[in-house]
Structures are given as C-alpha cells and as structure tokens.
Amino acid sequence: EAGVTQFPSHSVIEKGQTVTLRCDPISGHDNLYWYRRVMGKEIKFLLHFVKESKQDESGMPNNRFLAERTGGTYSTLKVQPAELEDSGVYFCASSQRTDYNEQFFGPGTRLTVL
Amino acid sequence: AQKVTQAQTEISVVEKEDVTLDCVYETRDTTYYLFWYKQPPSGELVFLIRRNSFDEQNEISGRYSWNFQKSTSSFNFTITASQVVDSAVYFCALSVRTGTASKLTFGTGTRLQVTL
Numbered sequence: 001e002a003g004v005t006q007f008p009s010h011s012v013i014e015k016g017q018t019v020t021l022r023c024d025p026i027s028g029h030d031n032l033y034w035y036r037r038v039m040g041k042e043i044k045f046l047l048h049f050v051k052e053s054k055q056d057e058s059g060m061p062n063n064r065f066l067a068e069r070t071g072g073t074y075s076t077l078k079v080q081p082a083e084l085e086d087s088g089v090y091f092c093a094s095s096q097r098t099d100y101n102e103q104f105f106g107p108g109t110r111l112t113v114l
Numbered sequence: 115a116q117k118v119t120q121a122q123t124e125i126s127v128v129e130k131e132d133v134t135l136d137c138v139y140e141t142r143d144t145t146y147y148l149f150w151y152k153q154p155p156s157g158e159l160v161f162l163i164r165r166n167s168f169d170e171q172n173e174i175s176g177r178y179s180w181n182f183q184k185s186t187s188s189f190n191f192t193i194t195a196s197q198v199v200d201s202a203v204y205f206c207a208l209s210v211r212t213g214t215a216s217k218l219t220f221g222t223g224t225r226l227q228v229t230l
Contacts, residue, residue, distance in 0.1 A: 043220040056217060098216055105159035
C-alpha cells in the first residue's frame with residue numbers, strides 16, 4: 001500500500017511568487033492534515049480536512065494560504081504571494097479515523113522563499 | 115491550550131549506550147493521546163507509538179520502551195543499546211479531541227546522533 005506522497009519535495013521561489021504544494025493521502029483515508037515546521041521550531045498544525053470539508057483551519061497563518069481538497073482525494077496548499085517567513089517544511093498526514101487515530105505522514109515539501 | 119516540551123535539543127551517544135528522550139506535556143483535558151514519531155534523514159515522520167491518558171502501563175517494543183507518568187505529565191522514550199540506525203530527530207506529540215477534530219501538538223524535537 002502506498003504511503004502519503006507529497007510533491008514537490010523541494011521548492012525554491014522568490015518573495016511574491018505563488019507556490020502550490022500537493023498531497024496525496026493513503027487511499028481510503030478520509031482525514032487529511034497539513035502541518036508546517038519552520039526551521040528549528042515545533043511542527044505546527046495548519047488545517048484538517050474530512051473528505052472535502054475543512055474541519056479545522058485554526059492553524060492557517062493568514063489569507064495568503066489556501067487549501068483545497070476537491071473530491072475528497074488529494075489536497076493542494078497554495079501560498080500566494082509567498083513571503084520570507086513562509087519558508088519551512090510542509091508536512092501532510094492522513095488518517096482513517098478522526099478520533100486519536102495515528103496520522104501517517106508524508107516526506108514533506110521543503111519550501112524556500114528568497 | 116496544549117503544549118509539549120522536549121527540553122533536549124540534541125543528544126550524542128556512542129553505539130550500544132542507552133539513551134532516554136524526555137517529553138513533558140501540558141493539557142487540561144482528561145482524555146488525550148500521546149505519540150512519538152521518528153524523522154530519519156529521508157524526512158518523513160514515522161509513527162512509533164500511541165498511548166491514551168487512561169493507560170499508564172509502560173510499553174516495550176524491542177529496544178524501545180516508553181514510560182508514561184501522569185503525575186509528572188511526562189512520556190519519556192528510552193532506546194536500549196542504541197544503534198547508528200537510530201540516528202534521527204524524534205518528536206513527541208499530544209492530541210486532544212476538539213469537536214470532531216484531533217490535531218497533533220508537537221514538541222520541538224530531539225536530534226539523536228549515534229556514533230560508532
């Protein structure tokens with residue numbers, strides 16, 4: 001069974017540009033999460049989808065970030081326009097159930113904003 | 115609000131030594147889960163263990179063991195007879211149920227370096 005996959009693995013963009021990150025969860029997992037780790041700090045929650053619905057987006061930093069999960073399968077996270085402080089590693093995770101079920105993580109996308 | 119503290123930023127040991135990674139958590143919820151994840155150099159987070167707040171039994175899995183103590187709000191992780199392949203960043207995390215959501219709150223991670 002394939003794990004959580006993320007694309008691209010690494011992205012380097014200029015400040016002000018737009019970047020779209022993609023996450024493909026494990027097949028059959030209704031729950032999809034986005035997290036971010038800024039250099040040396042803790043991994044922070046961004047948002048949680050159940051199928052195509054946003055269950056919790058309390059961690060989204062501001063309106064430059066837009067997450068979608070059309071059809072309840074893969075998800076995209078768009079940053080527009082990117083700022084320097086957006087640099088970090090963006091992780092996606094999925095789980096079968098919502099209640100405390102272990103979340104399976106992808107390898108992350110390392111975003112560098114210059 | 116939830117908080118997880120991993121006070122050890124980096125630990126270096128020689129192979130075959132035992133090492134304990136500390137994790138202290140804060141929450142007002144009585145029902146919660148604690149997790150440990152391993153991040154090897156390849157980057158993905160690998161699930162190691164999940165513990166619920168009502169089960170304080172220690173757990174052992176091969177060379178890995180976990181000590182959960184509610185009295186001190188700690189969930190420490192011990193690797194016995196460490197090996198070079200154990201080198202990674204280890205994250206402790208806490209999850210509480212908020213409505214229908216259950217996000218993870220992570221600590222800052224402990225980088226473990228095991229050398230020959």
